[in-house]
Amino acid sequence: MAEYLNHYNISIDYYHAGLSHEERQKKQTDWISGKTRIMACTNAFGMGIDKPDVRIVIHHDFPENIESYFQEAGRAGRDGVKAFSILLYNQHDLDSLQARKENFPTIPLIKEVYAALYGQYQIGYEDGVNQQFPFDLRTFVQKNNLNIPVTLKAIELLEQSGVILTLRCCLPSIEIDDQCD
Numbered sequence: 159m160a161e162y163l164n165h166y167n168i169s170i171d172y173y174h175a176g177l178s179h180e181e182r183q184k185k186q187t188d189w190i191s192g193k194t195r196i197m198a199c200t201n202a203f204g205m206g207i208d209k210p211d212v213r214i215v216i217h218h219d220f221p222e223n224i225e226s227y228f229q230e231a232g233r234a235g236r237d238g239v240k241a242f243s244i245l246l247y248n249q250h251d252l253d254s255l256q257a258r259k260e261n262f263p264t265i266p267l268i269k270e271v272y273a274a275l276y277g278q279y280q281i282g283y284e285d286g287v288n289q290q291f292p293f294d295l296r297t298f299v300q301k302n303n304l305n306i307p308v309t310l311k312a313i314e315l316l317e318q319s320g321v322i323l324t325l326r327c328c329l330p331s332i333e334i335d336d337q338c339d
Contacts, residue, residue, distance in 0.1 A: 212234045214234060214244065220255055
């Protein structure tokens with residue numbers, strides 16, 4: 159995006175997590191001081207940065223979720239002056255969003271995955287707390303007639319709610335918590 163806008167003589171810099179620490183630091187400093195007015199960036203930019211006079215946040219892609227959108231859009235207008243957040247999209251983006259929605263588990267499915275986890279390890283409610291269990295996703299979804307992307311999202315939501323803890327190397331094991339009802 160920065161390359162494209164620079165081609166049209168728009169002064170802009172870019173920022174992403176793949177830059178060296180020194181490059182990221184310089185770009186942040188230049189932007190905060192006003193030396194750089196426009197920053198094309200991934201969501202790696204801005205975490206912890208409190209620049210009060212941001213007037214516009216433009217999303218070229220859909221954020222991962224609605225919470226991310228509000229967090230990123232909320233970087234504009236922190237000084238109380240009117241600011242805008244703009245989301246650019248096309249039909250392909252809407253189709254992708256619809257596909258994402260279709261891979262989002264329902265509450266009954268999340269409960270089904272949760273029950274299947276307990277059933278797989280033959281443990282009762284509140285048993286297994288702070289224990290680790292080996293986990294093979296393919297075997298789990300085949301045995302329970304589940305869809306892999308939806309099951310992964312259900313496991314992610316169970317983890318976010320504090321019900322289970324996954325160890326992130328290809329979900330090799332799952333730790334059960336006793337907070338689900």
